Amino acid sequence: MAEFTQKVDHSMKSLMSKQLPSTTTTLIHRAIVGAPDWWRDAVIYQVYPRSFADSNGDGIGDLPGVTARLDHLVELGVDAIWLSPFYRSPLKDGGYDVADYREVDPLLGTLADVDALLAAAHEQGLRVLVDLVPNHTSSAHGWFQEALASAPGSAARDRYVFRTGRGELGEEPPNNWLSKFGGPAWTRVTEADDSPGEWYLHLFDSSQPDLNWENAQVHAEFEQVLRFWLDRGVDGFRIDVAHGLVKAPELPDWTGRTTTATGRKRRPNVTDEGPMWDQDGVHEILRAWRKVVAEYPGDRVLVAEAWVQPIERLARYVRPDETHQAFNFEFLKTRWSVPRYRAVITESLEANDSVGATTTWVLSNHDVVRHPSRLGLKKAGSFPAGIAATDEQPDEHRGLMRGRAASLLMLGLPGSAYLYQGEELGLPEATALPTEARQDPTFLGTGGNKIGRDGCRVPLPWVADAPALGFSPSGASWLPQPASFARYALDTQLGVPGSTYEMYRAALHLRRVRRLGSGSLAWVVGLAGTKKKKVLAFINRDVMIVMNLGAAAVPITPGCAVLITSRRLGIDAEGRQTIPRDTTVWLRFSS
Ligand code: GLC
Ligand code: CA
Numbered sequence: 001m002a003e004f005t006q007k008v009d010h011s012m013k014s015l016m017s018k019q020l021p022s023t024t025t026t027l028i029h030r031a032i033v034g035a036p037d038w039w040r041d042a043v044i045y046q047v048y049p050r051s052f053a054d055s056n057g058d059g060i061g062d063l064p065g066v067t068a069r070l071d072h073l074v075e076l077g078v079d080a081i082w083l084s085p086f087y088r089s090p091l092k093d094g095g096y097d098v099a100d101y102r103e104v105d106p107l108l109g110t111l112a113d114v115d116a117l118l119a120a121a122h123e124q125g126l127r128v129l130v131d132l133v134p135n136h137t138s139s140a141h142g143w144f145q146e147a148l149a150s151a152p153g154s155a156a157r158d159r160y161v162f163r164t165g166r167g168e169l170g171e172e173p174p175n176n177w178l179s180k181f182g183g184p185a186w187t188r189v190t191e192a193d194d195s196p197g198e199w200y201l202h203l204f205d206s207s208q209p210d211l212n213w214e215n216a217q218v219h220a221e222f223e224q225v226l227r228f229w230l231d232r233g234v235d236g237f238r239i240d241v242a243h244g245l246v247k248a249p250e251l252p253d254w255t256g257r258t259t260t261a262t263g264r265k266r267r268p269n270v271t272d273e274g275p276m277w278d279q280d281g282v283h284e285i286l287r288a289w290r291k292v293v294a295e296y297p298g299d300r301v302l303v304a305e306a307w308v309q310p311i312e313r314l315a316r317y318v319r320p321d322e323t324h325q326a327f328n329f330e331f332l333k334t335r336w337s338v339p340r341y342r343a344v345i346t347e348s349l350e351a352n353d354s355v356g357a358t359t360t361w362v363l364s365n366h367d368v369v370r371h372p373s374r375l376g377l378k379k380a381g382s383f384p385a386g387i388a389a390t391d392e393q394p395d396e397h398r399g400l401m402r403g404r405a406a407s408l409l410m411l412g413l414p415g416s417a418y419l420y421q422g423e424e425l426g427l428p429e430a431t432a433l434p435t436e437a438r439q440d441p442t443f444l445g446t447g448g449n450k451i452g453r454d455g456c457r458v459p460l461p462w463v464a465d466a467p468a469l470g471f472s473p474s475g476a477s478w479l480p481q482p483a484s485f486a487r488y489a490l491d492t493q494l495g496v497p498g499s500t501y502e503m504y505r506a507a508l509h510l511r512r513v514r515r516l517g518s519g520s521l522a523w524v525v526g527l528a529g530t531k532k533k534k535v536l537a538f539i540n541r542d543v544m545i546v547m548n549l550g551a552a553a554v555p556i557t558p559g560c561a562v563l564i565t566s567r568r569l570g571i572d573a574e575g576r577q578t579i580p581r582d583t584t585v586w587l588r589f590s591s
Pocket of ligand 1: 093096097133204240241305366367
């Protein structure tokens, strides 16, 4: 007889007591009753336009390339796409350095191409989110150029964060903050009379001056930018660096000491914590934007990129009048361990449920090492900022097996999920890019000390034996594709049972028809033949998801039908199917 530590729906209770003898079941999260808002259970696919598909042969992916391949995304079964920036930009930070928020970069297309993409996507039932980059502009933005040409104290300078330096001659930066890409977060300008002048703040590259969110014009401008794209028909925005817009008053030095809630001191993360991140003022800005999107029909959404912890802090971004979603990076960063997964999933659902929000799962994006490669490291699931050829190389096969298991775990969880282009192919990080090809400001800004993010931004392989693996008709590719990418090309996986692509496609389909995204989560502990620390198991609606991280294979629960597996199942001495290590399966209770 199953034991219930919390109240469970009646139908589920009888099902479980019949089928899961001697287990303990703990309900953490209830299913949504009725039809959920579209985004609460959506699977959203991130397109990094430069690396998706190149239509004109210049080796740079572009918007017409995306439009031409939308059928791939429809076939895969996602609900929406999020496009990383395509705005006019010197591309010093892959377009996260915007020179004009209302123009498309000529390398990526035109406004007409955006309109065509939106029309085609909507026609095929896909929603489209675009990126909003409000923390900083490019130094090539008209406002910054005007600020440089204007005097200290001018209105033009007030749109950014200019300060006089410290030291007798102002030769020292105004405070000790560091740029995420290396070096001080301040750069000194030369005034019109050629004298050394003020310093401006840039939490990222020196070509990305931070805006001053105390300035009313900055607020007004971004509201107009939102409206500009909403009027064109976008379905929402991913808000870049949402946690960084507002800085602590007076820009205090950061002492680098972080005390946890329990009073324990821990080693701070020098660029992710401090008086420049997660200030209360950001929430007012998000609230104002929520009001703007709410004026438009069609349930348009905001998703926050906010690298804040703990999870309770992140939940503040998804309170009912703020952003709809916020990427769950704590989940992304989870080490390969059952107790850690159990803890992060529980904490995430509880924190988000407490504010009525959905949990937004994610494993990969354009800023992190691709998850199969992170999971192929000796310390599986550790979080290096990049992997260089001279670093420990991930075990590709093991990483792929674990990556697929992690993906099936994520897609079985209630909530929304983001996929990063290429993960449906199982792509690994490219670790051996030639130095001269690297473009990430992290690499360039640290003199190569930090390898950076180029390795997850390599153009996609579509066709194994085509020029540039089908990425570009001319064979050009702005970052070279490793030879091994041919093995991952879409055409080698299409229709191939057991391929990563077919696994994702089947999982998305099952997730939809079984309504797992709006479903429930009840932990199951004590399944026959499993150890609590090695096997993660939960029930979502009528599906039980079981993930085996232990070295020993574990039996499939009798009476359950296998819906999908991340890896071929084993067979035990009695001829029964077993779940091998590093594998996730979805099982259905037979009725
Ligand atoms: C975000 C983006 C990242 C970019 C940074 C600065 O973290 O995802 O790619 O470099 O913001 O805009
Ligand atoms: Ca192109």
